[in-house]
Amino acid sequence: MNDEQPRLLKPDRDVGVVGYGAYVPRFRLPASEVDRIWTDGQGGTPITEKAVPGLDEDVVTISIEAARNALARAAAVDPADIRAVWVGSESHPYAVKPTSTVVAEAIGAIPHTQAADWQFACKAGSEAFQAAVGFVGSGMGGYALAIGADTAQGRPGDALEYTAGAGGAAYLLGPAGQALAIFEGSYSFVTDTPDFWRRAYQHYPSHGGRFTGQPAYFRHSSAAAQGLMQAMGTTPEDYAYAVFHQPNLKFPSSVARRLGFTNQQCAPGLLVGEIGNTYAGSSLLGLTAVLDQARPGERILLVSFGSGAGSDAISLRVTEAIEARRDRAPATRDYIARRSEIDYATYARYRRKLVMQ
Amino acid sequence: MSVPNTWRLQQQRYRLMGEVCDRCKTKIFPPRDVCPECEAPAKTQFALSGRGEVYSYSTVYNAPAGFEDATPYTVALVRLEEGPLVTAQLTDVSAEEVEIGMPVEMVTRRLRADGAEGIISYGYKFRPVQFSPAI
Numbered sequence: 001m002n003d004e005q006p007r008l009l010k011p012d013r014d015v016g017v018v019g020y021g022a023y024v025p026r027f028r029l030p031a032s033e034v035d036r037i038w039t040d041g042q043g044g045t046p047i048t049e050k051a052v053p054g055l056d057e058d059v060v061t062i063s064i065e066a067a068r069n070a071l072a073r074a075a076a077v078d079p080a081d082i083r084a085v086w087v088g089s090e091s092h093p094y095a096v097k098p099t100s101t102v103v104a105e106a107i108g109a110i111p112h113t114q115a116a117d118w119q120f121a122c123k124a125g126s127e128a129f130q131a132a133v134g135f136v137g138s139g140m141g142g143y144a145l146a147i148g149a150d151t152a153q154g155r156p157g158d159a160l161e162y163t164a165g166a167g168g169a170a171y172l173l174g175p176a177g178q179a180l181a182i183f184e185g186s187y188s189f190v191t192d193t194p195d196f197w198r199r200a201y202q203h204y205p206s207h208g209g210r211f212t213g214q215p216a217y218f219r220h221s222s223a224a225a226q227g228l229m230q231a232m233g234t235t236p237e238d239y240a241y242a243v244f245h246q247p248n249l250k251f252p253s254s255v256a257r258r259l260g261f262t263n264q265q266c267a268p269g270l271l272v273g274e275i276g277n278t279y280a281g282s283s284l285l286g287l288t289a290v291l292d293q294a295r296p297g298e299r300i301l302l303v304s305f306g307s308g309a310g311s312d313a314i315s316l317r318v319t320e321a322i323e324a325r326r327d328r329a330p331a332t333r334d335y336i337a338r339r340s341e342i343d344y345a346t347y348a349r350y351r352r353k354l355v356m357q
Numbered sequence: 358m359s360v361p362n363t364w365r366l367q368q369q370r371y372r373l374m375g376e377v378c379d380r381c382k383t384k385i386f387p388p389r390d391v392c393p394e395c396e397a398p399a400k401t402q403f404a405l406s407g408r409g410e411v412y413s414y415s416t417v418y419n420a421p422a423g424f425e426d427a428t429p430y431t432v433a434l435v436r437l438e439e440g441p442l443v444t445a446q447l448t449d450v451s452a453e454e455v456e457i458g459m460p461v462e463m464v465t466r467r468l469r470a471d472g473a474e475g476i477i478s479y480g481y482k483f484r485p486v487q488f489s490p491a492i
Binding site: 056061 | 371427448466482
């Protein structure tokens with residue numbers, strides 16, 4: 001065990017979020033539908049409903065719309081100047097063939113760009129975000145696009161089927177002078193903890209049940225948040241908002257309380273009750289919802305969690321530029337309000353749980 | 358759908374990349390390198406905005422090969438605000454909500470997959486304008 005004090009991850013050059021964008025599919029499966037099918041309505045529901053992708057949606061299409069929204073909020077950034085397009089997900093449409101190249105082609109970032117797909121369960125997007133900060137902060141490129149998106153699948157009848165949702169968020173990182181929110185610093189906490197996994201060729205993930213709680217989610221989220229605040233010399237009171245990874249309603253509320261954050265700080269970025277756990281999109285979509293309403297000068301703490309396991313904690317400070325640019329693309333709440341309820345049978349069809357041949 | 362054909366059409370399918378006539382400024386989609394209005398060579402690339410309205414439509418219940426999974430779906434002729442008329446699927450809308458003149462916007466979606474092992478084709482579809490501002 002390394003007992004070294006937490007040290008901040010921060011580039012030499014100041015970097016910030018130049019544009020951000022959200023996307024959530026329109027279909028909603030009420031958790032009561034899963035409960036009706038598998039427990040005769042006696043099992044209880046961890047959330048209200050989850051977002052379900054349509055038949056023509058996947059991580060590529062979700063990433064493209066989120067990326068277009070991020071570009072709409074960036075001030076006159078030529079897509080050809082984006083030097084990296086990175087997509088974090090555990091539901092990339094192909095096992096081999098990048099999601100990121102399709103996204104780069106669709107937004108006009110090709111061919112003078114780096115492109116890659118990232119993987120680390122639900123924190124694949126936040127690690128792409130951190131890497132993009134380093135990429136821009138080192139001067140390797142002027143802009144880098146980091147996306148977290150998923151169309152998560154839960155095994156029918158499993159606890160995760162209630163919550164496994166779909167959605168994504170995109171962040172264009174660039175020079176701090178153009179930023180809507182300045183990157184203040186980051187800290188990551190990672191160990192080998194087998195709480196949730198999916199083996200090659202398997203359709204559904206497996207998990208360690210209660211083991212996903214204390215040794216996994218709570219330990220890593222808490223250590224990352226505390227490490228970041230210790231390294232930065234900040235306290236929960238310094239943040240107007242805190243966003244945690246949200247696999248259900250209970251976990252993020254509990255970790256926030258233990259760390260000393262209030263409901264008021266967490267409520268704007270807590271979306272899981274209405275769209276489910278969007279995996280690599282989860283905490284990053286919470287952050288887009290916060291940026292939709294944050295005022296200049298306010299600080300935001302983002303803490304992702306990915307099974308396997310690790311957490312990335314990121315501190316941001318909102319700038320004056322946000323007021324003029326946030327309305328250039330749909331708000332996260334616009335997507336959440338756009339909902340078409342479906343029943344379990346339609347869900348089974350849309351998620352291709354019916355094997356036809 | 359062959360791999361080279363899918364690859365060749367990517368730019369127009371992913372982001373409505375068409376052409377503009379340097380002589381009479383007509384916007385051309387799909388790209389054909391010759392202006393249909395003044396017959397001048399037209400090879401300058403031009404990305405269409407993706408905004409338009411439904412010119413006509415029909416709902417498909419018996420789909421051609423490759424689209425069976427998506428039925429029922431609505432196909433529309435969409436008059437783009439720059440002038441061209443394109444044929445595309447509508448998405449994020451049920452058949453009874455569609456009407457002539459309905460404002461629509463382009464989104465990039467899955468068009469079809471070549472079985473479980475082949476490539477996935479992505480391209481433009483249109484949906485009712487959802488939010489203000491439009492994307």
